Amino acid sequence: xxxxxxxxxxxxxxxxxxxxxxxxxxxxxxxxxxxxxxxxxxxxxxxxxxxxxxxxxxxxxxxxxxxxxxxxxxxxxxxxxxxxxxxxxxxxxxxxxxxxxxxxxxxxxxxxxxxxxxxxxxxxxxxxxxxxxxxxxxxxxxxxxxxxxxxxxxxxxxxxxxxxxxxxxxxxxxxxxxxxxxxxxxxxxxxxxxxxxxxxxxxxxxxxxxxxxxxxxxxxxxxxxxxxxxxxxxxxxxxxxxxxxxxxxxxxxxxxxxxxxxxxxxxxxxxxxxxxxxxxxxxxxxxxxxxxxx
Amino acid sequence: xxxxxxxxxxxxxxxxxxxxxxxxxxxxxxxxxxxxxxxxxxxxxxxxxxxxxxxxxxxxxxxxxxxxxxxxxxxxxxxxxxxxxxxxxxxxxxxxxxxxxxxxxxxxxxxxxxxxxxxxxxxxxxxxxxxxxxxxxxxxxxxxxxxxxxxxxxxxxxxxxxxxxxxxxxxxxxxxxxxxxxxxxxxxxxxxxxxxxxxxxxxxxxxxxxxxxxxxxxxxxxxxxxxxxxxxxxxxxxxxxxxxxxxxxxxxxxxxxxxxxxxxxxxxxxxxxxxxxxxxxxxxx
Numbered sequence: 001x002x003x004x005x006x007x008x009x010x011x012x013x014x015x016x017x018x019x020x021x022x023x024x025x026x027x028x029x030x031x032x033x034x035x036x037x038x039x040x041x042x043x044x045x046x047x048x049x050x051x052x053x054x055x056x057x058x059x060x061x062x063x064x065x066x067x068x069x070x071x072x073x074x075x076x077x078x079x080x081x082x083x084x085x086x087x088x089x090x091x092x093x094x095x096x097x098x099x100x101x102x103x104x105x106x107x108x109x110x111x112x113x114x115x116x117x118x119x120x121x122x123x124x125x126x127x128x129x130x131x132x133x134x135x136x137x138x139x140x141x142x143x144x145x146x147x148x149x150x151x152x153x154x155x156x157x158x159x160x161x162x163x164x165x166x167x168x169x170x171x172x173x174x175x176x177x178x179x180x181x182x183x184x185x186x187x188x189x190x191x192x193x194x195x196x197x198x199x200x201x202x203x204x205x206x207x208x209x210x211x212x213x214x215x216x217x218x219x220x221x222x223x224x225x226x227x228x229x230x231x232x233x234x235x236x237x238x239x240x241x242x243x244x245x246x247x248x249x250x251x252x253x254x255x256x257x258x259x260x261x262x263x264x265x266x267x268x269x270x271x272x273x274x275x276x277x278x279x280x281x282x283x284x285x286x287x288x289x290x291x292x293x294x
Numbered sequence: 295x296x297x298x299x300x301x302x303x304x305x306x307x308x309x310x311x312x313x314x315x316x317x318x319x320x321x322x323x324x325x326x327x328x329x330x331x332x333x334x335x336x337x338x339x340x341x342x343x344x345x346x347x348x349x350x351x352x353x354x355x356x357x358x359x360x361x362x363x364x365x366x367x368x369x370x371x372x373x374x375x376x377x378x379x380x381x382x383x384x385x386x387x388x389x390x391x392x393x394x395x396x397x398x399x400x401x402x403x404x405x406x407x408x409x410x411x412x413x414x415x416x417x418x419x420x421x422x423x424x425x426x427x428x429x430x431x432x433x434x435x436x437x438x439x440x441x442x443x444x445x446x447x448x449x450x451x452x453x454x455x456x457x458x459x460x461x462x463x464x465x466x467x468x469x470x471x472x473x474x475x476x477x478x479x480x481x482x483x484x485x486x487x488x489x490x491x492x493x494x495x496x497x498x499x500x501x502x503x504x505x506x507x508x509x510x511x512x513x514x515x516x517x518x519x520x521x522x523x524x525x526x527x528x529x530x531x532x533x534x535x536x537x538x539x540x541x542x543x544x545x546x547x548x549x550x551x552x553x554x555x556x557x558x559x560x561x562x563x564x565x566x567x568x569x570x571x572x573x574x575x576x577x578x579x
Contacts, residue, residue: 088311214405
């Protein structure tokens with residue numbers, strides 16, 4: 001009697017657990033099913049390396065190279081902003097701040113990590129873009145640079161939190177040993193602590209990049225949306241995510257345009273999957289290195 | 295001497311980093327609060343929009359966000375909790391369980407716009423729910439599932455093994471142990487994760503763009519199949535559609551402020567809850 005009930009409950013839980021697997025598989029199946037017709041129609045090579053994205057022209061062009069390059073450009077820009085700021089802040093919080101400062105700074109960073117991306121997009125659109133337009137004397141304020149800046153600021157708290165975690169795992173004995181050998185605090189920081197937390201920090205950087213590539217609303221609102229091969233940081237571009245968000249509303253279900261947006265989603269999915277797997281491998285190695293187990 | 299200067303310069307650099315971070319984020323908060331507060335009033339919160347979105351309030355927008363968030367939570371909390379209980383209490387350490395763990399981790403990294411595509415293809419089109427609260431809630435629920443699972447799992451793992459052993463030794467079955475001993479002890483931790491997820495769901499835009507949100511309805515939603523207005527999407531729509539940019543921008547500031555208050559309150563709640571748990575150290579260690 002007891003035994004039977006226990007077994008039923010166990011099965012119920014098993015089914016629930018497997019549903020999460022189902023969703024991941026479901027997402028992949030959906031993206032493949034809705035995206036693959038494009039590869040058949042246009043060809044994988046022409047789709048990915050095509051230089052023109054004119055989905056509504058007659059005849060239309062479905063080449064997403066400008067979108068891919070725009071995504072990479074904006075992501076690289078964002079990394080240049082969020083890595084120094086995020087890692088620097090994490091080092092400050094972990095190594096220099098007093099207990100009291102740390103008790104204030106850590107929650108602040110954590111709370112800021114929760115600001116929705118639409119707020120960054122909105123702020124970038126109404127304040128930053130017009131300001132940059134005047135400051136740099138460029139025709140349009142919504143550029144790859146503006147996007148990079150906003151995305152970078154947005155990803156900074158994430159990078160900071162993960163790096164801070166990695167730094168806090170470095171055993172205190174490492175610090176003490178370095179100081180005992182006569183190294184000062186800066187030498188200890190650069191030669192002992194950063195190298196031992198290095199792979200943990202790079203996990204944070206990769207996850208920050210993954211977030212930047214996949215971020216939609218911010219880039220949709222501040223990068224300007226010109227689907228051309230980017231030639232400069234200070235011109236409008238159109239990353240993959242904002243293309244999906246901006247054009248999905250106007251497409252006819254089942255048209256090549258509709259399928260091509262799903263194919264962009266598929267490529268985006270695979271890119272972020274790759275980032276996550278790399279981050280996973282690095283963080284596993286790192287934990288083993290410091291003897292923390294799995 | 296040279297060493298000392300280098301150290302001071304280095305420390306100064308780190309100080310500049312953290313100050314810049316706080317400055318950037320502070321300035322965003324400052325602008326939203328200072329400009330948003332001008333339009334904030336009792337009417338703004340309780341009236342329906344008027345004159346093609348240039349006047350009146352945003353009550354249906356707030357209600358829409360409330361419905362979408364509640365719907366997502368009704369779906370994702372039981373499912374996420376059950377999944378976490380299985381992984382931490384029932385699961386044998388096997389290949390399949392590892393695959394589930396890996397897929398949860400990867401699900402967490404999928405961009406939100408991709409969840410939107412999934413919701414559009416599956417809920418809106420394939421299952422025929424249309425652009426509706428139901429489709430949007432399910433999409434948001436799936437998106438937030440991984441964070442609920444990992445938060446719950448962490449809370450369950452933190453319950454000392456001795457609690458389980460004591461209960462089992464008293465003759466309780468595994469399910470009785472989970473229900474009466476493990477879950478109650480893990481509850482505060484689980485709650486923290488849930489609260490953080492609520493904040494995240496309320497602020498997401500991309501997943502609801504094609505599955506639930508509409509720019510302009512004068513009516514309140516009356517069933518799970520109605521399309522709704524929602525705070526984050528409303529900000530976007532106010533900035534990109536319509537013909538009265540000036541009035542719309544000031545309403546958008548108001549929406550952004552309400553959204554920020556909502557989301558940040560959730561984060562603060564979660565942090566306070568966690569700190570209280572720590573200071574009480576309720577596992578008596």
